[in-house]
Amino acid sequence: MNPTLGHQSLPSPMSRRGFLTLGAVGTLGLLAGCGGGKGVGDTGAQGVGGFTGGAYKGPDLDLAYWNGFTGGDGPAMTALVKKFNASEDKITIKPNTIEWADFYQRLPAATKAGKGPDVGAMHLDQLASNAARKVIVPLDDLADSLGLAESDFTGAVWGPGIYQGKRYGIPLDVHCLAMYYNQDHFDKAGITEAPTDAASFDAACQKLQKAGFETPFWVPNKWPAHLMFLSLLWQNGGAPYAEDGSAATYDDEAGVKGLTWMVDQIKKGYSPTNVDADAQYLAFKNGKTSITWDGIWQINDLDASGLNWAMAPLPTIGDQPASWANSHHFFLTELAAKDTNRANASKSFIGWMSKQSAAWSKAGMIPARNSAREEAAFTDSKQYVLKDYLENLHFLPPVPGLGDVQPQTLEVAVNEAVLQKTSVDAALSKSAANATKLMEANLKKFGA
Amino acid sequence: MASRRAWTPWAFLAPYLALFTAFVIAPVLLGLWISLHDWDFTLPGKPFVGLGNYADLFDPSSVTFAPFWNAMRATGIFTVCAVPLLLVVPLAVALVMNQGFRGRNAFRTIFFAPYVLGVAVVGLLWRFLLDANIGVVNALLGAIGLSGDTAWLSSVPAAWVSLVGVTIWWTLGFNAVIFLAGLQDVPGELYEAARVDGAGAWGRFRHVTLPSLRPVTMFVTMVTIIASANMFGQSFIMTKGAPGQETRTAIYYIAETGLQNFQMGSAAAGSWILTLALMLLSVVVFAVFRERKGARA
Numbered sequence: 001m002n003p004t005l006g007h008q009s010l011p012s013p014m015s016r017r018g019f020l021t022l023g024a025v026g027t028l029g030l031l032a033g034c035g036g037g038k039g040v041g042d043t044g045a046q047g048v049g050g051f052t053g054g055a056y057k058g059p060d061l062d063l064a065y066w067n068g069f070t071g072g073d074g075p076a077m078t079a080l081v082k083k084f085n086a087s088e089d090k091i092t093i094k095p096n097t098i099e100w101a102d103f104y105q106r107l108p109a110a111t112k113a114g115k116g117p118d119v120g121a122m123h124l125d126q127l128a129s130n131a132a133r134k135v136i137v138p139l140d141d142l143a144d145s146l147g148l149a150e151s152d153f154t155g156a157v158w159g160p161g162i163y164q165g166k167r168y169g170i171p172l173d174v175h176c177l178a179m180y181y182n183q184d185h186f187d188k189a190g191i192t193e194a195p196t197d198a199a200s201f202d203a204a205c206q207k208l209q210k211a212g213f214e215t216p217f218w219v220p221n222k223w224p225a226h227l228m229f230l231s232l233l234w235q236n237g238g239a240p241y242a243e244d245g246s247a248a249t250y251d252d253e254a255g256v257k258g259l260t261w262m263v264d265q266i267k268k269g270y271s272p273t274n275v276d277a278d279a280q281y282l283a284f285k286n287g288k289t290s291i292t293w294d295g296i297w298q299i300n301d302l303d304a305s306g307l308n309w310a311m312a313p314l315p316t317i318g319d320q321p322a323s324w325a326n327s328h329h330f331f332l333t334e335l336a337a338k339d340t341n342r343a344n345a346s347k348s349f350i351g352w353m354s355k356q357s358a359a360w361s362k363a364g365m366i367p368a369r370n371s372a373r374e375e376a377a378f379t380d381s382k383q384y385v386l387k388d389y390l391e392n393l394h395f396l397p398p399v400p401g402l403g404d405v406q407p408q409t410l411e412v413a414v415n416e417a418v419l420q421k422t423s424v425d426a427a428l429s430k431s432a433a434n435a436t437k438l439m440e441a442n443l444k445k446f447g448a
Numbered sequence: 449m450a451s452r453r454a455w456t457p458w459a460f461l462a463p464y465l466a467l468f469t470a471f472v473i474a475p476v477l478l479g480l481w482i483s484l485h486d487w488d489f490t491l492p493g494k495p496f497v498g499l500g501n502y503a504d505l506f507d508p509s510s511v512t513f514a515p516f517w518n519a520m521r522a523t524g525i526f527t528v529c530a531v532p533l534l535l536v537v538p539l540a541v542a543l544v545m546n547q548g549f550r551g552r553n554a555f556r557t558i559f560f561a562p563y564v565l566g567v568a569v570v571g572l573l574w575r576f577l578l579d580a581n582i583g584v585v586n587a588l589l590g591a592i593g594l595s596g597d598t599a600w601l602s603s604v605p606a607a608w609v610s611l612v613g614v615t616i617w618w619t620l621g622f623n624a625v626i627f628l629a630g631l632q633d634v635p636g637e638l639y640e641a642a643r644v645d646g647a648g649a650w651g652r653f654r655h656v657t658l659p660s661l662r663p664v665t666m667f668v669t670m671v672t673i674i675a676s677a678n679m680f681g682q683s684f685i686m687t688k689g690a691p692g693q694e695t696r697t698a699i700y701y702i703a704e705t706g707l708q709n710f711q712m713g714s715a716a717a718g719s720w721i722l723t724l725a726l727m728l729l730s731v732v733v734f735a736v737f738r739e740r741k742g743a744r745a
Contacts, residue, residue, distance in 0.1 A: 105707050108490045133490035133710075218581075221602055222688055274580040274599035277688055283582055404709040408515070416692040419602055437511045445488065 056348040058341035062092045063349060066107065066120035068100035072300030073363035080356050084349065091345045104403065111135045111333050118336035119346040121172065124160050124327040125396040125403060131163040132400035132446040136331040138166035142347045146170075146354065153368050154390045157327040160398040169329025170354050173365035176325035176393050177227050178296050178386060179315060183308045185213050185290040194312035198261075201315045205270045208290045216290040218280035219262050219271040221418040226411045227324045228293050232258030234394045235318030240410070241435075245399030245443055248435035250410060251428035254318070259417050259424045261317055266418070274419060296383050299364035303382075311382055313389040325393035327368060330354065366390070401442035409435035483716035490710060501717035512705075516718055518693055519701035520725075522683075526697060527676040529612045534672045535665070537616055538623035543657075545624065546631045556628075560621035567618075571685030574614045575601065578686070602690045611682050611695060619675070623668050630664030631657070666737045670730060677726055698722045 069077040074097065081095050096117065098106060104126060110116035112135075122130065130136045143149075150158040153171055161169040181194060186204075189211035195201040208216035219225070230240055230250075238254025241247070265271045284292040285305045293314060302309050314323045330350040336342040357367035358375035366383055367373050378384060396402060413431035416422040422430075458465075483501055485494045504510040505517075545556050562570065577584050578600035590596025600610045634657060642652045658665075680699040683689060689696035696704075698718065706715030 108710070112490055133488075134492075135490065221690060272581045273597075274602045276579045276581070276599075276601045276690075277575070279579050279582050286582075288582065408704070408709070412692055415690055419691045421691050434511050441511075445486070445491065 056088075056090055056341075056345045058090070058344060060090050060092075061341060061345055062094050063119055063336075063342065063346055064117040065093045065095045065349070066098060066103065066117035067095065068098055068103040069121075069363070070097055070099050071297055072304075073297050073365065075300075076360060076363035079362075080353065080359060083356075084352055087352075088348075091349060093349060107333075108133050108135045111335055114335065116333050116335050118342050119330065119332055119349055121328045121330050122169070124157060124169065124171070124329055125398070127161060127169045127329060127331065128163045128398040128400045129403055130331070131166075131168045134334055136168050137334050137337040138168060139170060139332055139347070139350070140167045142170060142332075142350060143167050146351050148354070152370055154366075154370065154373075154393075156325070156393060156395050157329075157368050160395055161329055163398055163400075169331055170350050171368035172328045172330060172354065172357060173360055173363070173368050174325055174327050174390065174393060175296050175365050176323045176386070176389075177224065177231055177293050177314055178323070178383075179291060179293055179312050180284065180298070180302065180309055181291045181312070182284070182287060182289075183310050185211070185216070185287070186310075189213070189290075194310070195315045196312075197315055198317045201317065204291070205265075205268070209270070213290050215270060215272050215288075217265055217270045218275045218283055218289045218292065219265050219418055220275045220277070220280045221415050222277040222411075224294055225262070225418055226406070226414045227295075228262060229255075229259055229410075229414045230324040230394070231293075231314055231322055232261055232317055234322035234324070235314075235316060235320060237319055241397055241399065241402065241439070243397045243399075245397065245402065245439055246436075247439060248405075248409065248432040251425075251432035255428050255432075256424055257318065259414065259428060262414075263417055263420065263424060266420070296366070296386070297364045299382050300362075311385055313386055313392070321389065321392040322394055323389070323392060325395055327395070328365070399439070399442070400446040402439070405435050405438045405442065409438065479716045479719065482712050483720055485713045486711075487713040487716070488710045489712060494713075497713065501713045502721070504714065505717055505721060512714055512718075515693060515696075516698075516701060519696050519698045520722070522695055523677055523679065523698040523722075525608060526611060526679050527673060529608060530615055530676045530679075531669070531672050533612065533616055534620065534623055534676070535669060538620045538668075539627050539661075541620060541624040542627035542631055543653075545628050559624055562618045563621040565618065567681030568685060570614065570618045571682055574610070575686045578610050601687045604691060604694050607687050607691070607695050610686065611679075614686065615676075615679070615682055623672065626664060626668055627661065630661045634660040662737065666733070669737075670733055673729060673733065674726060677722070677729075 065081070067077060077097075078095070081093050085091075085093055100123070103122070107116060107120070107122070108130065116135070127136070131138075148170070154174055157171040157174055161167055161171060179194065185208060186192075189204070189207040191204050191207055193200075195204045205216045219228075233240060233250055233255045236254035236257045238250060238252055238258070240250040240255075242249055266273055280289065280292050281294055281298070283289040284294075285302065285307060287307065296311070299311070313321065316322075330353060332343065332346050332350070336346045354369070357369040358372035358377040361367055361372075361375075361378040361381045361383070364381075364383060366386060367375075367378055372378060373387065396406075409431040413422075413427040417424045417427040484496060484498060486497050486500075487494045504512045507513055541559055545552065545559070576582075578586075580586060580597065580599040580602065583600070585600065586596045586598060589598070598606050600606050638656045638660065639652055642656050647655060678699050679697050680703065683695045683697055684700055684703075687695040689700060699722075702715045702719050702722070705718065706712045
């Protein structure tokens with residue numbers, strides 16, 4: 001029932017300058033990769049099956065398709081799968097939806113045991129880990145045959161889909177944090193425009209308090225607290241991790257500023273103390289709080305709740321606009337790659353899906369394809385208010401194992417600081433030091 | 449005939465032995481083997497590190513030291529708080545249930561009912577009831593004039609009170625039923641004899657009920673200690689280990705390290721240390737119960 005549960009484990013996060021660099025490096029890698037070199041896996045050349053983009057002509061088959069769309073995004077995906085199955089007589093897609101947290105545990109285990117899916121969708125920041133673990137295989141031939149290039153997509157999602165010179169994911173969407181607010185509360189407090197910076201945010205909170213909304217902005221101690229922190233870190237000009245995966249760098253001045261601001265919202269009384277998991281979102285839905293920062297995938301759930309809400313980009317609390325973002329990408333598993341027919345059928349499916357990016361707007365997401373963002377499905381959507389904000393989105397760098405490091409370190413630091421158990425400085429520096437050690441071990445382990 | 453006799457018992461034991469070997473002995477040995485490696489099952493290379501994983505768990509400067517011992521401490525705190533209560537409260541409940549009174553069956557059902565729920569149901573239910581800001585518990589406490597702002601899930605020691613309290617509410621029925629079965633086996637003549645000797649209710653409880661329940665109590669104690677030391681679901685769902693990692697138990701740590709972070713070697717080493725600690729504790733419990741028996745004999 002609680003849609004936020006399905007997303008708690010969205011593995012998180014990353015930096016923009018790094019992104020651009022990566023994009024550039026990635027593109028070079030892609031060009032270099034066109035010679036048809038060996039894939040990372042034992043499965044041989046990139047582009048298993050020699051996919052050329054044409055319709056699938058092999059024998060009839062069922063494809064196992066795994067994804068984690070358990071929240072407000074679920075019905076939109078189910079509808080797309082139905083549409084594909086109706087349009088295609090040789091391929092039947094059998095979807096299996098698993099909560100993201102379990103998904104990232106089960107996918108490697110199932111695939112290694114030969115029981116995994118043929119095709120699936122995962123987050124951009126998990127691609128590198130799964131590529132390094134040889135769970136998924138390169139898709140350069142698919143990208144080539146579909147004629148996809150970096151220029152077709154919003155900047156930062158293309159580059160990080162490349163790991164060690166090969167493309168592992170085909171982007172579907174972009175999703176980020178946004179600011180939701182209760183329109184009725186704003187009207188009552190006489191706020192006519194969504195706050196856009198630290199000063200107007202503070203003024204809005206004070207007006208809301210005067211209007212009788214005692215705690216207008218709840219700061220959570222769990223999800224999505226770490227995503228708020230990452231957004232604020234980027235806003236202050238910082239970056240969470242070195243792009244080469246060698247160190248955690250979020251304990252610098254930018255990080256301290258960002259996390260201090262979060263704690264200050266509690267000290268100023270805008271937020272109650274000890275906001276437990278999911279409480280800030282439930283409180284927002286029930287009109288107990290006026291503003292909340294959460295993922296744009298909550299749009300459908302908020303609509304269904306009947307609340308009079310509106311959405312705006314995150315206010316720029318630091319020096320520059322920025323928000324944490326992630327992206328869903330399609331992948332092909334090593335299992336499917338072992339069978340030419342399965343591989344080709346899977347690629348037809350991915351190719352078809354990637355063109356449905358606009359219809360996927362119904363899930364509350366922003367289409368990754370530039371062309372799709374001009375279609376009515378997106379321009380009529382609530383998330384359309386973020387159209388000019390895309391260049392401010394930041395992703396985690398494509399470092400294998402980072403998804404495992406972050407919950408043990410950064411998320412704990414944010415939790416301790418928000419609960420005011422540990423000072424911001426101490427929490428960040430201890431956790432960043434540990435994260436660096438874990439990242440060094442990962443570099444060794446994955447041989448990067 | 450003789451040779452037939454020799455293999456007959458083995459034939460009867462074989463099915464169980466096969467299962468025991470496949471599902472207990474082999475995994476235990478494999479676990480030991482894994483704990484000597486840097487074991488990520490998704491990677492082809494699983495370098496042998498000898499006792500390195502164990503050394504890390506005992507080296508204060510390693511990344512694994514603090515989280516692991518913090519988790520062991522959390523397990524210790526929970527066990528020490530929960531076990532005595534899980535013995536005393538169910539015993540009291542069993543004593544009452546053993547009396548003849550109207551509505552006794554309804555009473556028994558009420559106490560046993562929560563036990564049939566899964567940990568996910570119990571955890572989610574209490575997570576929302578105990579929420580510091582939007583939960584019913586704080587709202588009720590506030591309504592009757594008590595402090596309504598206790599952070600039941602995100603501050604210590606309140607989080608321990610929640611975890612222990614919920615666990616007792618959830619599992620006391622099981623222990624109570626075992627105690628009840630034990631109580632019903634106590635011969636009535638003993639009570640009559642005690643009564644004739646002039647023993648009051650307390651005297652009868654001390655000198656008849658408790659000694660008669662000794663084997664049952666020992667069983668319940670062992671089972672409860674092991675169950676408490678394996679606590680995972682409650683903190684995983686209710687507190688998510690918060691605040692910080694204070695309520696993250698050893699099993700929670702092991703599951704996270706091995707299954708989520710793919711550091712099977714380190715997780716296996718951690719679970720061996722936990723196992724050894726539990727074995728030691730079991731020996732102590734046996735010794736405690738045996739000594740008393742000897743003293744009385």
